[in-house]
Each structure stands twice: as structure tokens, then as C-alpha cells.
Amino acid sequence: xxxxxxxxxxxxxxxxxxxxxxxxxxxxxxxxxxxxxxxxxxxxxxxxxxxxxxxxxxxxxxxxxxxxxxxxxxxxxxxxxxxxxxxxxxxxxxxxxxxxxxxxxxxxxxxxxxxxxxxxxxxxxxxxxxxxxxxxxxxxxxxxxxxxxxxxxxxxxxxxxxxxxxxxxxxxxxxxxxxxxxxxxxxxxxxxxxxxxxxxxxxxxxxxxxxxxxxxxxxxxxxxxxxxxxxxxxxxxxxxxxxxxxxxxxxxxxxxxxxxxxxxxxxxxxxxxxxxxxxxxxxxxxxxxxxxxxxxxxxxxxxxxxxxxxxxxxxxxxxxxxxxxxxxxxxxxxxxxxxxxxxxxxxxxxxxxxxxxxxxxxxxxxxxxxxxxxxxxxxxxxxxxxxxxxxxxxxxxxxxxxxxxxxxxxxxxxxxxxxxxx
Amino acid sequence: xxxxxxxxxxxxxxxxxxxxxxxxxxxxxxxxxxxxxxxxxxxxxxxxxxxxxxxxxxxxxxxxxxxxxxxxxxxxxxxxxxxxxxxxxxxxxxxxxxxxxxxxxxxxxxxxxxxxxxxxxxxxxxxxxxxxxxxxxxxxxxxxxxxxxxxxxxxxxxxxxxxxxxxxxxxxxxxxxxxxxxxxxxxxxxxxxxxxxxxxxxxxxxxxxxxxxxxxxxxxxxxxxxxxxxxxxxxxxxxxxxxxxxxxxxxxxxxxxxxxxxxxxxxxxxxxxxxxxxxxxxxxxxxxxxxxxxxxxxxxxxxxxxxxxxxxxxxxxxxxxxxxxxxxxxxxxxxxxxxxxxxxxxxxxxxxxxxxxxxxxxxxxxxxxxxxxxxxxxxxxxxxxxxxxxxxxxxxxxxxxxxxxxxxxxxxxxxxxxxxxx
Numbered sequence: 001x002x003x004x005x006x007x008x009x010x011x012x013x014x015x016x017x018x019x020x021x022x023x024x025x026x027x028x029x030x031x032x033x034x035x036x037x038x039x040x041x042x043x044x045x046x047x048x049x050x051x052x053x054x055x056x057x058x059x060x061x062x063x064x065x066x067x068x069x070x071x072x073x074x075x076x077x078x079x080x081x082x083x084x085x086x087x088x089x090x091x092x093x094x095x096x097x098x099x100x101x102x103x104x105x106x107x108x109x110x111x112x113x114x115x116x117x118x119x120x121x122x123x124x125x126x127x128x129x130x131x132x133x134x135x136x137x138x139x140x141x142x143x144x145x146x147x148x149x150x151x152x153x154x155x156x157x158x159x160x161x162x163x164x165x166x167x168x169x170x171x172x173x174x175x176x177x178x179x180x181x182x183x184x185x186x187x188x189x190x191x192x193x194x195x196x197x198x199x200x201x202x203x204x205x206x207x208x209x210x211x212x213x214x215x216x217x218x219x220x221x222x223x224x225x226x227x228x229x230x231x232x233x234x235x236x237x238x239x240x241x242x243x244x245x246x247x248x249x250x251x252x253x254x255x256x257x258x259x260x261x262x263x264x265x266x267x268x269x270x271x272x273x274x275x276x277x278x279x280x281x282x283x284x285x286x287x288x289x290x291x292x293x294x295x296x297x298x299x300x301x302x303x304x305x306x307x308x309x310x311x312x313x314x315x316x317x318x319x320x321x322x323x324x325x326x327x328x329x330x331x332x333x334x335x336x337x338x339x340x341x342x343x344x345x346x347x348x349x350x351x352x353x354x355x356x357x358x359x360x361x362x363x364x365x366x367x368x369x370x371x372x373x374x375x376x377x378x379x380x381x382x383x384x385x386x387x388x389x390x391x392x393x394x395x396x397x398x399x400x401x402x403x404x405x406x407x408x409x410x411x412x413x414x415x416x417x418x419x420x421x422x
Numbered sequence: 423x424x425x426x427x428x429x430x431x432x433x434x435x436x437x438x439x440x441x442x443x444x445x446x447x448x449x450x451x452x453x454x455x456x457x458x459x460x461x462x463x464x465x466x467x468x469x470x471x472x473x474x475x476x477x478x479x480x481x482x483x484x485x486x487x488x489x490x491x492x493x494x495x496x497x498x499x500x501x502x503x504x505x506x507x508x509x510x511x512x513x514x515x516x517x518x519x520x521x522x523x524x525x526x527x528x529x530x531x532x533x534x535x536x537x538x539x540x541x542x543x544x545x546x547x548x549x550x551x552x553x554x555x556x557x558x559x560x561x562x563x564x565x566x567x568x569x570x571x572x573x574x575x576x577x578x579x580x581x582x583x584x585x586x587x588x589x590x591x592x593x594x595x596x597x598x599x600x601x602x603x604x605x606x607x608x609x610x611x612x613x614x615x616x617x618x619x620x621x622x623x624x625x626x627x628x629x630x631x632x633x634x635x636x637x638x639x640x641x642x643x644x645x646x647x648x649x650x651x652x653x654x655x656x657x658x659x660x661x662x663x664x665x666x667x668x669x670x671x672x673x674x675x676x677x678x679x680x681x682x683x684x685x686x687x688x689x690x691x692x693x694x695x696x697x698x699x700x701x702x703x704x705x706x707x708x709x710x711x712x713x714x715x716x717x718x719x720x721x722x723x724x725x726x727x728x729x730x731x732x733x734x735x736x737x738x739x740x741x742x743x744x745x746x747x748x749x750x751x752x753x754x755x756x757x758x759x760x761x762x763x764x765x766x767x768x769x770x771x772x773x774x775x776x777x778x779x780x781x782x783x784x785x786x787x788x789x790x791x792x793x794x795x796x797x798x799x800x801x802x803x804x805x806x807x808x809x810x811x812x813x814x815x816x817x818x819x820x821x822x823x824x825x826x827x828x829x830x831x832x833x834x835x836x837x838x839x840x841x842x843x844x
Contacts, residue, residue, distance in 0.1 A: 036491065044480075044489040051714070052474025058466075067466040067682040069458065097519055098712040105707040113535075140706075147706040260489040263714035284562075284569040285527040290520040290712065292473070292685035 002337040003355075003418055011422055018416040022369065025409050030370035032406040037188075037348035038397040039261055042317045046310065047259035053299045058292065066291040072282055078265065078294040084304050085222050086251050087235045088269035094279070096289045100254040100266035104216060105144050106285075107250050107268070107278065111178070112148060114281050116212050116247065116274055123178050123212065132170060132180035134162035136351055136379030136390045138188040141181040141218065145381070152381035153177070157190055161198035168201065171209045179214040180205070185233040186221035189351040189379055189392035191344020193231040203239030206248025215249040221347040222253050223311045226319045230345035237269070246271030255297060257348065258310065265297045321395040324403050325350050332411035338418040341393075348396055351379075353389040358417045360388055365413040371406050424759040425777075425840055433844055440838040444791065447831050452792035454828040459610075459770035460819040461683055464739045468732065469681035475721045480714060488713040494704055500687065500716040506726050507644050508673050509657045510691035516701070518711045522676040522688035526638060527566050528707075529672050529690070529700065533600070534570060536703050538634050538669065538696055545600050545634065553638075554592060554602035556584035558773055558801030558812045560610040563603040563640065567803070574803035575599070579612055583620035590623065593631045601636040602627070607655040608643040611773040611801055611814035613766020615653040625661030628670025637671040643769040644675050645733045648741045652767035659691070668693030677719060679770065680732065687719045743817040746825050747772050754833035760840040763815075770818055773801075775811040780839045782810055787835040793828050 006014065058066045060075045073079065074095025083093040096103055112129070115122035123129045129150045133142060134157040145152050153170060156163040161184070171177055182202065184194040194202070206213055217236055240246045247270065255264035270278070301307045322344070329341050329352070341352045354362055359376035366373050374392040377383040393410075395403060428436065480488045482497045495501065496517025505515040518525055534551070537544035545551045551572045555564060556579040567574050575592060578585040583606070593599055604624065606616040616624070628635055639658055662668045669692065677686035692700070723729045744766070751763050751774070763774045776784055781798035788795050796814040799805040815832075817825060 038491050041487065044487065047489075048478055048480070051476045051478075051480075051718070054473045056470055056473075058470070058473075065463065065466065067469075067684060069460050069678075069683040071684075099708045102708050109531075140709075143706050147703075256491075260714055261491040262489060262493075262710055263712045281569075284565050286521045286524050287562075288684055290685045290715065292682055293712065293715065296473070 002335055003422060004337055011419060015416075015419045018412060018419055021412050022365070022416055025369045025412060028369075030405065030409060032370060032398060032402050033372040034394055034398070034406050034410070035372050035374045036397070037257070037394045039257055040317065040397050040399070043314055043396070044260060046313050047300060050259060050263070050296045050300050053296050054292070058295065060291070060295060064291070066295040069287045071288045071291055072279055072286065074267070074289060075291050075294045075298070077298045079267075081298055081301060081303065081307075082253065082265070082267040083269070085253050085307070086219060086237070086267065086269050088237045088251060092246070092272060092275060093267060093269045094275065095265060095267045095294055097266060098256070098262060098264055098290070098293070100218065100220065100252045100256070100268075101140055103266050103268050104141070104218065104252055106282070107214075107216070108144055108148060108150070110278055110281050111212065111214060114277070116214070116277060121212050126176065128176040130174065130177045132162075132167055132177060133381050134181065135381065136189055136385075136392070137181060138183055138218070139378045139383070141216070142381045150178075154381055157187065157192065159192050161187075161192065161194035164198055164201040167205070168208065171205055171213070175210040177209065178212065179216055181216050181218065183218050183220055184236070185219060186224060186344055186347025188220065188347065189349035189390075190342045191347045191349060191351065192342070193233060193345075196234040199234040199236055200239050203236060203243045203245055203249070206245030207243060209248070213248050217249055217251040219251055219253045221257070223307060224257060224314070224348070225311065225346040226315050226322055227345045247274050250274065255301070258307070258314075259297060259300065263293060265294055318396045320400055321398070321403055322350065324400060325393055325395045325407055328404065328407040328411060333414065336415070339414055348394060350393040350395065352391045352393055354391065354414060355389070355418055355421065357388045358421060359385060359391050361417040361420070362391060362413045365417055366410060369409055369413075371409045371413075373410070424757060425844060426759055433841060437838075437841045440834060440841055443834045444787070444838055447791045447834060450791075452827065452831060454792060454820060454824050455794040456816055456820070456828050456832070457794050457796045458819070459679070459816045461679055462739065462819050462821070465736055465818070466682060468735050469722060472681060472685070472718045472722050475718050476714070480717065482713070482717060486713070488717040491709045493710045493713055494701055494708065496689070496711055497713050497716045497720070499720045503720055503723060503725065503729075504675065504687070504689040505691070507675050507729070508641060508659070508689065508691050510659045510673060514668070514694060514697060515689060515691045516697065517687060517689045517716055519688060520678070520684060520686055520712070520715070522640065522642065522674045522678070522690075523562055525688050525690050526563070526640065526674055528704070529636075529638070530566055530570060530572070532700055532703050533634065533636060536699070538636070538699060543634050548598065550598040552596065552599045554584075554589055554599060555803050556603065557803065558611055558807075558814070559603060560605055560640070561800045561805075563638070564803045572600075576803055579609065579614065581614050583609075583614065583616035586620055586623040589627070590630065593627055593635070597632040599631065600634065601638055604637060604639050605643070606639060606641055606658070608646060608766055608769025610642065610769065611771035611812075612764045613769045613771060613773065614764070615655060615767075618656040621656040621658055622661050625658060625665045625667055625671070628667030629665060631670070635670050639671055639673040641673055641675045643679070645729060646679060646736070646770070647733065647768040648737050648744055649767045669696050672696065677723070680729070680736075681719060681722065685715060687716055740818045742822055743820070743825050744772065746822060747815055747817045747829055750826065750829040750833060755836065758837070761836055770816060772815040772817065774813045774815055776813065776836060777811070777840055777843065779810045780843060781807060781813050783839040783842070784813060784835045787839055788832060791831055791835075793831045793835070795832070
């Protein structure tokens with residue numbers, strides 16, 4: 001029954017009952033972690049063939065010895081494979097090391113200090129640099145901004161992407177806004193997929209924004225579908241080509257959640273001008289990426305079809321985990337008025353909103369019985385969720401049994417916090 | 423015979439003869455590259471077992487799954503192995519990705535913008551930041567300084583390391599000098615090994631320098647001996663412990679020339695204060711290094727003894743190449759007065775000095791007959807060798823036959839340039 005329709009007596013009874021359940025959970029001495037989107041052992045094992053896959057053949061298709069120095073832009077066959085993932089041309093796709101976060105940090109630092117098109121264009125020349133952050137969003141994006149002194153402005157995330165009316169209004173009225181973070185497919189944490197209209201309007205931002213505006217398009221879950229009917233992501237590259245705004249976007253991706261989280265391959269794409277300038281800058285930092293790891297990935301993932309089959313195997317492993325979370329939430333909380341949650345068709349997260357002001361309390365209650373949740377506020381700039389509602393749930397890493405236990409505890413914490421507050 | 427003792431007639435005859443030799447070389451249409459210190463195919467093949475060495479066992483000794491996220495400081499067993507290479511404690515040794523250049527750039531950028539011990543300590547707060555650069559030295563070190571706006575001051579390299587009288591005088595008199603580059607064992611390009619006295623005096627620089635002075639100790643060739651009687655490198659860590667200056671040094675190393683140039687493992691060490699601050703900074707850029715590659719390295723290189731055997735196999739491959747270069751120089755140029763060269767006991771380079779003002783001409787002559795040499799001046803800050811004498815020779819990459827051909831051509835170019843100039 002909906003919390004608002006319970007009588008005082010019913011609430012008191014429910015509260016007592018929940019407190020008893022909570023004490024019972026406490027006595028179980030749980031130690032479960034629902035915080036980060038880490039692949040589980042079974043998922044990682046899908047790519048174990050990476051080690052040894054070269055069979056002594058370290059030559060790239062063009063004869064390059066992957067073991068030796070050089071090739072800052074990555075091996076051609078790796079660029080071809082990951083260009084397909086990003087839906088970008090090979091020539092505008094660079095392939096790097098194990099971390100797209102490193103690439104993203106590098107691009108922002110580059111735009112700040114070196115400038116996308118020469119020293120006069122460096123954002124750091126200006127008194128103030130701001131970024132739009134659709135919320136809830138990814139804490140590590142916000143961390144980069146905070147660390148580099150970029151002021152963050154939250155804009156609402158809707159079911160089809162950022163609220164573009166709000167985004168455009170901000171961009172039009174404030175020329176110190178230099179960019180925006182996006183996780184366009186299976187957004188972190190809501191799982192929404194940007195619509196055609198949203199992608200088109202994002203491609204147009206470069207036309208209405210100040211010079212050297214940059215969309216940071218972190219396509220982290222480009223191929224991470226859980227269901228065949230998941231919405232496809234419209235091509236940002238195509239829309240940018242049409243608008244002439246390719247140099248207003250940097251697209252990123254990685255195989256951290258395709259192969260190995262620590263030993264995957266990250267890649268990026270942008271317009272030719274940006275890539276040329278970035279490459280000249282990167283040449284001071286590296287002689288080239290780990291091309292052996294790139295070659296391993298090409299031999300394992302081969303092409304889009306093989307990659308799709310590989311991702312289907314991931315989905316078969318983690319879909320039951322997502323369904324465990326959703327079923328538990330549905331069963332315990334549907335119609336209760338105690339929370340709302342998303343039903344992603346892919347990605348790594350489920351976004352849960354408590355009643356206003358209760359997220360911190362839920363996280364605290366869960367922590368006290370050994371269930372670690374992402375800190376309340378983590379999905380907002382500066383770690384501050386103004387409504388104190390959002391909690392990011394990460395279903396993938398725990399075993400199904402542990403996940404069920406953690407979720408059973410979670411819903412008790414949500415109910416208890418809600419009942420306490422009434 | 424010494425060039426200065428040739429009569430005019432003898433010089434004219436020699437010049438004619440050399441011009442004929444040069445024309446003959448031109449007609450061979452050579453295409454040989456003596457520029458960069460790249461391992462050759464046989465060397466790389468010594469580590470081919472890296473791919474597949476894990477045999478499905480991706481667990482580190484402490485149970486960590488190397489395939490998953492985390493562990494910014496590197497796997498414990500990798501830290502232990504590479505701490506031995508640097509002669510530093512495990513706790514003060516971090517293990518990263520494939521490039522020590524990336525680590526070095528990161529440390530300089532960190533000291534400039536974030537500060538070794540908080541924002542007030544950032545070098546970037548000061549009007550001027552300078553670095554001492556022992557010359558000849560490594561062009562990529564100088565490139566980092568130039569790119570980041572750090573002024574470079576050349577100091578002479580002697581047979582036992584940098585001219586420490588000159589270094590100390592500079593450091594004492596100019597508080598804007600914030601650091602110094604060092605390649606302490608088999609220095610790039612002279613091949614000298616820093617002496618006990620030099621290392622001790624370098625460890626003392628932190629005491630006489632301004633706050634937050636940093637020795638960038640690029641121990642790139644720590645284990646790269648060609649002969650068993652090669653001088654050992656005194657321990658910088660021990661001297662810094664004695665002086666209390668551990669936070670005035672960052673030590674670096676990598677396996678780029680131990681295993682695979684593109685897929686090796688880089689590492690660093692410093693004092694606890696620096697490492698803590700650096701780690702906090704790095705956490706915004708990466709979730710962790712490629713731990714699978716780290717584990718592969720530990721399984722291949724195991725311990726100091728296995729590593730030594732591995733390096734002996736490298737030496738067996740490249741020693742004949744170094745001897746080919748030296749024999750050719752000895753035979754053609756000893757007593758000629760046309761040049762001087764070093765006889766390194768390890769490392770990757772031989773440093774050659776032409777008569778003053780002729781290095782560019784030699785490089786140009788060689789290029790015109792298809793022998794690519796490191797650009798004259800590359801071993802000096804801003805690419806400018808004031809005496810235009812130094813040429814860095816890299817014997818490792820070419821086959822012995824090609825190397826002999828290239829060196830035969832090189833000595834003709836040296837002789838021709840010398841004779842032209844008299």
C-alpha cells in the first residue's frame with residue numbers, strides 16, 4: 001500500500017516490523033558491495049583467450065611489429081574496429097591505452113592549457129570555464145572538472161537525454177560554458193538512450209556556443225545491450241558532419257567492459273583539426289600506446305559481428321542480475337510511493353530515486369548492515385544531490401545470490417528510511 | 423694520419439678519394455636508419471612468451487583479479503620486482519602502464535600545476551621555472567620542458583656524470599631552478615655511469631636548492647649492461663635517505679628495452695609525501711594501470727636472477743652491434759683527429775663528436791645517401807648544439823650487415839665533412 005495512505009497505526013506496525021527485519025539483517029554480518037560498475041568473474045572470463053591469442057604473430061596487417069615503438073594513433077586494424085563502435089571514420093579515430101578516463105582527462109587538460117587550435121584558444125586564458133553536467137551523471141566526469149577548476153552547472157537528464165531546452169538556454173546565455181558531458185547510450189546511471197532529436201540538437205551546440213565548445217561524448221556503453229530491442233544511438237558523427245561541428249565534439253569509448261576492465265583498449269574520435277593538435281601534444285607524453293594489447297583485441301573481437309556475439313554473451317550473464325534488481329524493487333516497492341527506478345535496456349546501472357531527502361539515510365542504513373552503496377550525491381556535481389534522492393545501483397559484479405541478498409537488504413533500508421521519515 | 427698533419431696535396435687527394443667513395447655509396451640507394459634506440463627483432467623475440475604466459479591464471483599473489491579495475495599503485499609483485507630494479511622499497515615504488523615518458527610528463531605537469539605538497543607549492547605559481555639539462559642528453563626530456571614552458575639550462579656531462587661543480591653553482595645562485603634531468607646509468611647518449619660521488623652530490627641538491635626541487639632520475643638502462651665489468655650505479659635512494667631528500671627525487675624506469683618497446687611496464691619511485699600527492703592526482707586520470715600486462719611481466723621476469731639472465735641474452739644480441747660501430751670508428755678514425763666517441767658498457771647509444779661545426783653537415787651528407795642519423799642538435803636543449811658536434815648513434819635496431827653498411831657510410835661522411843672543412 002502507498003505510504004501516504006497508511007494510517008498512523010499501520011505506519012507504527014510497519015516501522016516495528018521493518019526495524020525487526022533490519023536487526024535480522026544486521027545479525028547476518030553481510031559484506032556486499034553494490035558501488036562500482038565492475039564486470040564479474042564470468043564476464044571477464046569471456047575474454048581470457050586474449051592472453052596467448054597472438055600465437056607468436058605480433059605483426060599488424062600492414063607489417064608493423066606491434067612489439068616495437070611508435071604509432072601514436074594506434075594500429076590501423078584497431079582504429080578500423082573501434083571506429084565501427086563509435087560510428088566514426090577510421091581516419092578520425094585514435095586508439096590508445098587501457099583507459100578512456102585517461103583520454104578524457106587528457107583532452108580536457110589539452111583544451112585548457114594548450115588549446116584546441118593554438119595557444120589563444122586555450123580555455124585557461126579565460127577567467128571562468130564552465131561545463132554543463134546532465135544529472136544524475138558519472139562521478140568521474142565531475143571529478144575531472146572539479147580537479148581542473150572547471151565550474152559545473154547541473155542540467156536535468158530526461159528519458160531521451162539531457163533537457164536540451166535547458167542546455168541551449170544556458171549555452172546561449174553564458175559564453176563561459178565551454179562544454180558538456182554526455183554518456184549517450186545507456187547513460188550512467190539512468191540507462192536512457194539519447195534520441196535522434198537530442199543528438200541532432202547536441203550536434204548544433206557548436207553553432208550557438210562560444211568558440212571551442214566541446215561536447216565530451218563518453219560512449220562507454222556503445223555496444224552494451226541487455227535486450228535486442230534496446231534503442232540504437234543516432235550517429236553524432238553524421239549530425240556533426242551535417243552541421244559542420246566535428247571539432248566541437250570528442251567521442252570516447254573503451255573495451256573496459258567488453259574484455260578486461262584493467263587491460264582493455266580505449267579510443268577517441270574528433271574532427272581532423274582537433275586530432276592533429278592533440279597528436280602533436282600527445283607526442284610529448286608518449287612514444288605510442290600498447291600496440292600488442294591492441295592487436296590482441298583485434299584478433300579476439302575481429303569485427304562487428306564477432307563483437308556483437310561477444311556482447312550477447314555478456315548480456316546473458318548480467319541480464320539475470322539486472323532482472324533480479326528490478327524484480328526485487330518491483331515486488332517490494334511498486335505502488336508504495338517510496339521510490340522510483342529506471343529499467344535500462346543496457347549499460348551497467350539502475351538509477352533509484354528515494355523520497356526527497358532520504359538517499360543519504362538509505363546509504364547510511366545499508367552501510368551499517370554491511371551493504372555498501374554508491375555514496376548519495378555521487379551522481380551529482382560536487383557530490384551534492386540537491387534533493388538527496390538518487391542512488392546508483394550496480395548489478396553486475398556480485399553473484400546472483402549475493403545480489404539478491406543485497407537487494408533484499410536495500411529495499412528494507414528504503415522502506416525503513418521512508419517509514420522513519422513519515 | 424691526423425688531419426692536421428696532411429699536406430694540402432694530401433688533403434686534395436683524400437678529398438677526391440672520399441668524394442668518389444661517397445658517390446659510390448650514393449649509387450647503392452641505401453635506406454638505413456640509425457636514429458632511435460629501438461630493440462631489434464631478435465631482442466623482442468626474447469619476450470614473445472609474454473603472450474600466453476598467464477595460462478588462464480589472472481590472479482595476483484594476494485588474490486587480486488588482474489583483469490578487473492583498481493590498484494592505481496600497481497600489483498604488489500610487480501612493485502616488488504621493479505623496486506629491485508630501481509633499488510627502492512616496494513612501498514615507495516608505483517608501477518604503471520607502458521611508458522615511463524608518460525610518467526615523467528605526468529610528474530612534471532603535476533609539480534607545475536598541482537604542486538608536490540599542495541597548491542602553494544606548484545611551480546606554475548612562479549614567474550619562471552628552470553631545469554638543468556646535462557648535455558648531451560635525451561631529446562624527449564628536453565621536449566617535455568620546452569612543451570611545458572620550462573626554461574632549460576645546459577650543464578656539461580662528464581665521464582662520471584654531470585659536472586656537479588657547475589650544477590651546484592647554478593642551483594645555489596638561481597632559486598628558479600626547480601630540477602634536473604638525469605639518465606644515471608649508461609646515460610643517453612654518452613653511456614657514462616654516474617659515480618658514487620656524483621650520486622651523493624645529487625642527493626644533496628635538495629638541501630641547497632629552493633623548495634620543491636626535483637631530480638628527474640630516468641634510470642632507463644638500469645639493467646642494460648653489455649659487459650659484466652660495467653660500472654654499477656650507486657643507490658640514489660640510500661644517499662637520499664641519508665640526506666633526508668627522498669622527496670627531492672623521482673626515479674623512473676621501464677621494461678621498454680627489457681621486454682616489448684610498446685608493451686612494457688613503466689614504474690617510478692619517490693618519497694612518501696610525493697607519492698601520496700601524486701596518487702591523489704592520478705586518481706582523476708585513471709582507475710588503474712593494465713595489471714594483466716604487469717602480471718605477465720612478473721611471470722616472465724620473476725626475480726633479479728631471471729631478469730639478469732634475460733638481460734644477458736639481450737647483451738649477446740646487441741654487443742656485436744656496439745662492437746661493429748666501435749671497430750668501424752676505431753679503424754677509420756683513430757688518430758685522424760676527425761672525431762671522438764664513447765665506449766659504453768651498456769645502454770643503447772654511442773655518442774660521437776665531430777670536429778666543431780660539422781655535425782649538421784655529417785647528418786646532411788648521410789641523409790643524402792640514405793643513412794638517417796639523429797638530427798644534429800637533438801641531444802641538446804632546444805635542439806641546438808652550440809658546438810654543432812654531437813651525433814647520437816643507435817646500434818641496436820639494424821641487422822649487423824646493415825649496421826656495418828651504415829657505419830661504413832657514416833665514417834665516409836665524417837671524413838668527407840672534415841676534409842671539406844679544412
